[in-house]
Amino acid sequence: MIICIDIGGSAIKGAIATSPDAITPLERIVTPLDDRAAFDAAIAAVVAQAPDARAVSISITGVVDPRDGRIKVANIPCIDGRALAADLSAQLGKPVLVANDADCFALAEAGAGAGRGHAIVFGVILGTGVGGGLVVDGKIVNGAGGFAGEWGHGPATATSAGNPPLAVPRFPCGCGQVGCVDTIGAARGIERLHQHIHAIAATSTDIIAAWQAGDVAAARTVDVWVDLVASPLALVINVVGASIVPVGGGLANAPALIALLDRTVRQRILRRTDEPLVVVGQCKVEPGLIGAAILGLGAHHD
Incomplete structure (x- = not known):
């Protein structure tokens, strides 16, 4: 079991995933745009809803540099330039994966949609x-x-x-x-x-x-x-x-x-x-969460 999260400029959507076909949505949270502490607290609040989850996998509206994990995300200034996965992993005490939302859409369609x-x-x-x-x-x-x-x-x-x-x-x-x-x-x-x-x-x-x-x-x-x-x-x-x-x-x-x-x-x-x-695309409902789930479950098998 993992926590998958889809972060956009307006909302943070979380879910508990045991497989790409078994995703249980959690309550949405408004995305803090300019307050880094509030942003981290929002992510922690999502993760706290499933304390036994082995890992956290995030789809986000931004580009992650694979060299250092730093993210470029213009519409969420408080995390722009951060090594988000490393920072959140240290705070949450769990492995964290972060991927671009379009990449997660493609992964969702490849694994559970038109691209199967x-x-x-x-x-x-x-x-x-x-x-x-x-x-x-x-x-x-x-x-x-x-x-x-x-x-x-x-x-x-x-x-x-x-x-x-x-x-x-x-x-x-x-x-x-x-x-x-x-x-x-x-x-x-x-x-x-x-x-x-x-x-x-x-x-x-x-x-x-x-x-x-x-x-x-x-x-x-x-x-x-x-x-x-x-x-x-x-x-x-x-x-x-x-x-x-x-x-x-x-x-x-x-x-x-x-x-x-x-x-x-x-x-x-x-x-x-x-x-x-x-x-x-066939993944009409929350493809970001589906893609994040596929990404996270592939890296962290129960």
Whole structure:
């Protein structure tokens, strides 16, 4: 038995796990953002609910450097730069594992979702931002700096897209670069494209609903969005050799959108297949906890 925890910018969610299929949720706690002592106390309060747990496994919205365990997490300032696993392990008296939430999503899908039976799984997040995680033979691939799988950043977007082609600027990204997939691929990105193309402000949910209802303007936005996102994703798939690409995040709530992205991606990869490749993730409820459970149980068998 282990404690698995999913830490986001708004809530800390905990659970007791005896297997990936046997996860008992615990009460949620508001995430302390600026108070390190309060943050540590919140984690301790979760762990205290299962004193016999052998270890703690954490999914978190941040990137962990595998060299020293230090975490980069902009939206929780009180832990930014900390060697979080080592610090919490010393305080709790238990082994602690910490992994990126997109990595945990990919691990959840590889072990208990759409990626079961696949050797190479690339998990994609299309939500508030664009993220990803790579799992090979059931293991997370971290890479230098912990950034493996982070396909959302880097100047990768085209400057024209859609049919007929439309000029698209390379938008500045919060990471400091311009033209990142994150600037157009996420929910805010599709909204940004709609504003650019039509000078109309609309939510991603409304844009997708209008597209499905046959709205011409929304269809144009979706056409440009798919064209821009499909090419960098196809390149990633060529490089890593993934045979399945589960998608999570808010945009995954629109199966028709993911199906269109899938068809376009399969036209642009080297490996030809009639089988769906980019699919909606199957771990609908708390994939961060499921991934953390798989990670922790794999490292600490009862």
